[in-house]
Amino acid sequence: MFVRALLFCGVFTVATSATAMTLYKSVDADGVVVFSDRHTPGAQAFVFQDRVVEQVKRQVRDIQQPKNPVGVVKIYRYPFPWRGGPFRLTQGPNGTFSHTDLKSRYAMDIAMPEGTPIIAARGGVVVKTENNQAGRGSDPSGNFVRVQHDDGTQGVYLHLKQGSVSVRQGQRVVVGSPLALSGNTGNSSGPHLHFVVQRATELGLASIPYEFNQPVGALPNFALGN
Known part of the structure; x- marks a missing residue:
């Protein structure tokens, strides 16, 4: 007392x-x-x-x-996981189109032309990839790369171009390492990168809040042609 x-x-x-x-x-x-x-x-x-x-x-x-x-999870500020641009955020956290479930609640979608280089936003070990899906395919994530960070969180890069994933399971990457090219595979309404940070919970993988170290909301919107 x-x-x-x-x-x-x-x-x-x-x-x-x-x-x-x-x-x-x-x-x-x-x-x-x-x-x-x-x-x-x-x-x-x-x-x-x-x-x-x-x-x-x-x-x-x-x-x-x-x-x-x-x-306890500290918010990590991520550099942009792509080269080129500028591109704009087209769906943010709690977006009503597809960011409503446990795994994607805090995800961000960035519209960009297919074939944009996708790079690691944080160092870690590649734990899973998909590289062979064409179009919508059978997996809503499309082609993807999943990287396990040293603090136990995972960065996931979704809707990548078929055949473009250049890393393998077990490979260690650092910030800026090439991962793949952006695409339009899986449950995707247009070419974009879906980037989400997740952690394991008793209910399964859950997205967690994160920040980019630069603003994206005010950038030109590739999807609208401006």
Whole structure:
């Protein structure tokens, strides 16, 4: 109880002096609350005091229970996973067309001409690929590359051009390594790259929020011809 009292007293002082600060709150697939001073897709803006309350709750839980670092995911800022452009985001997180399920909720679609070089946005090990699907085929993902990152998350590059995947399972890649060419395979309404970051949960693979290190919303829209 004494430790809890100290926590609440300290928090009250900070909250009183910093209530004007705007922070952004998001929740990952496991229900872990993530805070940032930068806006992330799907994040909610709130005052600093809300952040303090969450911190106090987390600190009290930590006093009662051992810490679980595996359950905490830090948002990683990804460079663009393609060469060329500029291209534009055409469907973002929670997009009503196809970004509504657990695996793709935080995915981003970027319209680009078929044959655009696709590169690794983060280093890791290639754990799965598909390279032979033509057109819509039998898999809605089309041709793809799945890369396991060192923190356990996975970056997935979907709808790639048939026969263009240039990496193999077990191969280690670094940022900028060529992976494939963009395409229009699987459940795709036009040439684009579907990029999603996922992590394993008890319910299966789940997409998690991520950011590009450059803005995409204001770029020219290839799909609209401008």
